[in-house]
Amino acid sequence: MTLARFDEPVARPLWLITLADLSLLLLGFFVFLQAARSIDEARMVDGVRQAFGGDTSEPAMAAMPVDLAIVGGFASGSALVSGSVTDIARWLDDAARDPRTTVTLTGVTGSASDVDPRTGSRDILAIDRARAVAAQLVASGAIDPARLRIGAAATGTRGHVALTIGFTGSLAEERP
Numbered sequence: 001m002t003l004a005r006f007d008e009p010v011a012r013p014l015w016l017i018t019l020a021d022l023s024l025l026l027l028g029f030f031v032f033l034q035a036a037r038s039i040d041e042a043r044m045v046d047g048v049r050q051a052f053g054g055d056t057s058e059p060a061m062a063a064m065p066v067d068l069a070i071v072g073g074f075a076s077g078s079a080l081v082s083g084s085v086t087d088i089a090r091w092l093d094d095a096a097r098d099p100r101t102t103v104t105l106t107g108v109t110g111s112a113s114d115v116d117p118r119t120g121s122r123d124i125l126a127i128d129r130a131r132a133v134a135a136q137l138v139a140s141g142a143i144d145p146a147r148l149r150i151g152a153a154a155t156g157t158r159g160h161v162a163l164t165i166g167f168t169g170s171l172a173e174e175r176p
Contacts, residue, residue, distance in 0.1 A: 067095045067165040071133050074159040076114045079128035081136055088133075088163065089142035095165045096143060102166050103143060105130040106151035110159040126153035133161045 069091050073082035096103055107126030109115070116125040130150050138145050151164075 065164045065166050066101070069095075069163045070160050071163065072158065072160040074129055074161075076111065076159065077117050077125065079116075079125060079132045081132050085133060085136045085140065085142070089137060089140050092137065092142045092163075092165075096147070098167070099147075100168055102147050102149055102168055103137075104149040104151045104164045104166055105134050106154055106162045106164070107131075108154045108156040108158075108160050108162060110155075110157060114159050122155060123153035125159075126155075129159065129161050133163070 069088055071081065071085065071088055074080070075082070092103065095101075107128065107130035109122040109126045109129075114125065115122050116128065127150060134145075134148050134150065137143055138148070151162075154162075
């Protein structure tokens with residue numbers, strides 16, 4: 001068996017092809033940098049959400065959740081926090097150390113009889129629970145009130161308040 005040899009000379013030197021590839025990549029990189037200067041982040045995020053079938057009614061710069069804690073122990077129909085929030089305050093001290101995070105408190109009601117005694121509303125009770133936990137956290141000095149958000153009311157199997165640490169990507173003072 002013999003191997004065939006190509007005796008024809010190469011049309012271009014290999015280094016020239018490599019240099020042309022590198023030049024085109026570099027040109028593409030600079031075009032990308034120039035285009036990235038004029039990108040409206042909110043429109044871009046909405047476009048990606050829409051392309052993947054996400055909810056575009058939500059604000060474009062919503063916090064991305066990174067950690068979660070639960071405050072439980074609520075009696076049925078009550079928004080009073082049964083214990084101390086010192087464990088949650090310690091958790092917040094560590095988890096929300098970065099000033100680019102916000103804490104969203106979402107009140108949750110349990111059974112169908114777990115309603116606000118004055119109005120009969122589950123949503124009002126859930127929001128009151130979130131506000132009660134927020135008040136205790138602010139009073140204990142665990143977090144700056146400007147970084148707290150009260151989320152929408154929710155229903156579940158038991159009454160509690162869910163605290164979600166969310167990364168916003170910018171300092172709270174910079175957001176509109």
